[in-house]
Amino acid sequence: MLFGVIIRTTPEEKLGDLSESPRHCNHPPLLSEEPHPSPPKVNKLSLNSHFKVILASYTDLIEEINGGFHMNIVEVKNLSKVYGKGETAVKALDDVSFSVKKGEFVCIIGPSGSGKSTLLHMLGGVDRPTSGKVLIDQTDIYNLNETQLAIFRRRQIGLIYQFYNLIPILTVEENMTLPMLLDEQKVDPSHLKRIVDILGLTNRLSHLPNQLSGGQQQRVSIGRALISNPAIILADEPTGNLDSKNSEEIMELLKMFNKTYNQTLIVITHDERIALQADRIISIEDGKVAKDEVTRP
Ligand SMILES: Nc1ncnc2c1ncn2[C@@H]1O[C@H](COP(=O)(O)OP(=O)(O)O)[C@@H](O)[C@H]1O
Numbered sequence: 487m488l489f490g491v492i493i494r495t496t497p498e499e500k501l502g503d504l505s506e507s508p509r510h511c512n513h514p515p516l517l518s519e520e521p522h523p524s525p526p527k528v529n530k531l532s533l534n535s536h537f538k539v540i541l542a543s544y545t546d547l548i549e550e551i552n553g554g555f556h557m558n559i560v561e562v563k564n565l566s567k568v569y570g571k572g573e574t575a576v577k578a579l580d581d582v583s584f585s586v587k588k589g590e591f592v593c594i595i596g597p598s599g600s601g602k603s604t605l606l607h608m609l610g611g612v613d614r615p616t617s618g619k620v621l622i623d624q625t626d627i628y629n630l631n632e633t634q635l636a637i638f639r640r641r642q643i644g645l646i647y648q649f650y651n652l653i654p655i656l657t658v659e660e661n662m663t664l665p666m667l668l669d670e671q672k673v674d675p676s677h678l679k680r681i682v683d684i685l686g687l688t689n690r691l692s693h694l695p696n697q698l699s700g701g702q703q704q705r706v707s708i709g710r711a712l713i714s715n716p717a718i719i720l721a722d723e724p725t726g727n728l729d730s731k732n733s734e735e736i737m738e739l740l741k742m743f744n745k746t747y748n749q750t751l752i753v754i755t756h757d758e759r760i761a762l763q764a765d766r767i768i769s770i771e772d773g774k775v776a777k778d779e780v781t782r783p
């Protein structure tokens with residue numbers, strides 16, 4: 487959009503230019519008219535602004551075409567969540583609003599108990615908010631009924647947790663393909679193979695979770711999150727239980743999927759080194775957005 491930034495004119499400029507435009511559309515004088523005393527002067531400055539007007543309208547068009555790549559995949563509007571009632575009520579989220587662009591990598595940071603996991607659950611359609619809206623790819627997800635929401639979640643959202651949440655009696659392959667089976671969808675063997683290869687699990691497909699290391703179990707949970715090709719990957723402290731080498735590898739994998747497949751990535755982390763890798767850092771405090779910083783444009 488550099489092009490747009492360079493040539494964009496302000497609305498005032500556009501109006502000003504349009505009102506001036508007849509001056510630089512001079513026709514040659516008609517025969518019956520007095521001859522023009524001197525050849526019409528080209529006002530370079532207005533001509534320049536006139537071109538700017540034309541270019542700006544092209545820019546609008548280009549922006550509209552490019553809109554698909556820059557649209558907000560997530561829109562959170564005045565989201566609040568209260569757990570419990572009366573004296574024991576806890577306001578975990580308090581009027582939170584922000585949006586996330588398609589393909590963005592956002593880290594959510596904040597002290598323990600500040601509402602990070604609650605926010606991620608609301609984004610993932612796991613739990614209903616007390617008030618406010620979550621729009622995912624323009625669908626108001628809490629307007630869906632339970633069945634519709636479950637289907638939407640399985641297809642559009644990949645969830646990754648700190649403690650993997652794998653099913654102990656299912657093999658690696660069964661754990662990974664479970665969301666597709668629940669959705670009565672066929673697993674594309676080449677898609678599965680590609681994910682398994684990337685995650686380095688080719689020789690572990692028939693193992694059970696307890697036969698794997700922590701890092702491998704987290705790879706399985708990433709595979710399970712990605713099998714349905716979701717638009718968004720939500721990860722709640724995905725490296726919180728791993729050593730630094732495994733943490734790094736898991737983050738590299740998540741970033742690779744984010745960059746290569748343009749999957750929006752939202753990660754809760756305590757780890758400053760991870761947060762600094764994100765495009766943007768949202769800090770949550772007492773259930774509110776305390777800071778929202780873009781680390782790289
Ligand atoms: N299911 C629940 N029932 C009651 N209170 C909850 C529940 N889940 C979270 N909370 C409370 O909501 C607040 C925010 O929790 P959480 O979102 O888990 O914070 P974080 O992930 O930032 O540590 C905390 O005070 C927590 O005790």
Ligand SMILES: [Mg+2]
Pocket residue numbers: 602603604722
């Ligand atoms: Mg949490």
